[in-house]
Amino acid sequence: MPAVVTHYLFALRVFSRLKKSGLDDFDRDMALIGAQGPDIFFFHRVLPWKPGDSQTIVGRKLHRGSPARLFEGFRGVLNTERLQYKEVMGYVVGFFCHYALDRAAHPYIYWAQEKLSEDDPDYGTKPIQYHFRIESALDTMILRRETGRLISSFHLMSALPRDSGGRYRMVGRLYNDLLFRLYGMRIPVELLALAPGDMRHALFFLNDRGMLRQRLLFRPIEKLVRKGHFASSLMRPQDTSDWDYANEAHKEWSNPYDSLQKSTDSFYRLYDDAVAEAADMITEFVASLPMGKSMQEITQDRGFSSDLPGVYDEV
Numbered sequence: 001m002p003a004v005v006t007h008y009l010f011a012l013r014v015f016s017r018l019k020k021s022g023l024d025d026f027d028r029d030m031a032l033i034g035a036q037g038p039d040i041f042f043f044h045r046v047l048p049w050k051p052g053d054s055q056t057i058v059g060r061k062l063h064r065g066s067p068a069r070l071f072e073g074f075r076g077v078l079n080t081e082r083l084q085y086k087e088v089m090g091y092v093v094g095f096f097c098h099y100a101l102d103r104a105a106h107p108y109i110y111w112a113q114e115k116l117s118e119d120d121p122d123y124g125t126k127p128i129q130y131h132f133r134i135e136s137a138l139d140t141m142i143l144r145r146e147t148g149r150l151i152s153s154f155h156l157m158s159a160l161p162r163d164s165g166g167r168y169r170m171v172g173r174l175y176n177d178l179l180f181r182l183y184g185m186r187i188p189v190e191l192l193a194l195a196p197g198d199m200r201h202a203l204f205f206l207n208d209r210g211m212l213r214q215r216l217l218f219r220p221i222e223k224l225v226r227k228g229h230f231a232s233s234l235m236r237p238q239d240t241s242d243w244d245y246a247n248e249a250h251k252e253w254s255n256p257y258d259s260l261q262k263s264t265d266s267f268y269r270l271y272d273d274a275v276a277e278a279a280d281m282i283t284e285f286v287a288s289l290p291m292g293k294s295m296q297e298i299t300q301d302r303g304f305s306s307d308l309p310g311v312y313d314e315v
């Protein structure tokens, strides 16, 4: 979830690759919203003053289900779309980027969070704090690697397009249709359409230009409540030299979902390979419309967290 910058920059890399092969007939803003994948729902109505039923469950369900089924659902939505085809196509293109990076990165990040908690046991009490700390550090590192920029010069909100041309409503319409196809869930378009805006609003509060909020607000509060670094694990650090977050030393690590699967790849290598995989999946997806190759074939149904075929936790 804190990997908003990484997902954004990753999508830009994939888009330029697609453009070179002549595949750019989709709405780019919708694709950038799609690039945040189901993560937009983690922020749905979570700020305490926002009324309405929070739908964070949607974020969890989509991450934990079968990717093949999910993309079949997207294909179904797209095949019946007449009015906003380029926009819906853009959303699905972006979503493929999100999925490709999630599945490539998660086994490493789960391994790294274990390792980091051994190396720095006093940092947190919950695994998720280490998970967020690693993803936040990777945001800083990927931004520097891809653009040469410092995180302190980057507005987090610029990673997610603002609402224009009714795009947030299109996202609501798309999920209303998709969630009914996948789970028989009936959630009103208007309620679903709030997700991207809620995420953008949360990013405003997480933006840590100058690190003022981190220094002045979060750290002292955390000390006070003795909860360990929770809020600050969501903030992007300026200095990432305190640990080898990207495995630049090429230590051997294994996929927690299958300990026999070992690798010495750095995060950068995983990222670069996933760019190629995302572009391939999107190219095959477009060629499969309206009803060609199955999504099982295109995604191998590799789980969002496990990267293994058919391995995910259905909820």
Ligand SMILES: [Zn+2]
Binding pocket: 001, 037, 038, 039, 063, 098, 102
């Ligand atoms: Zn995700």
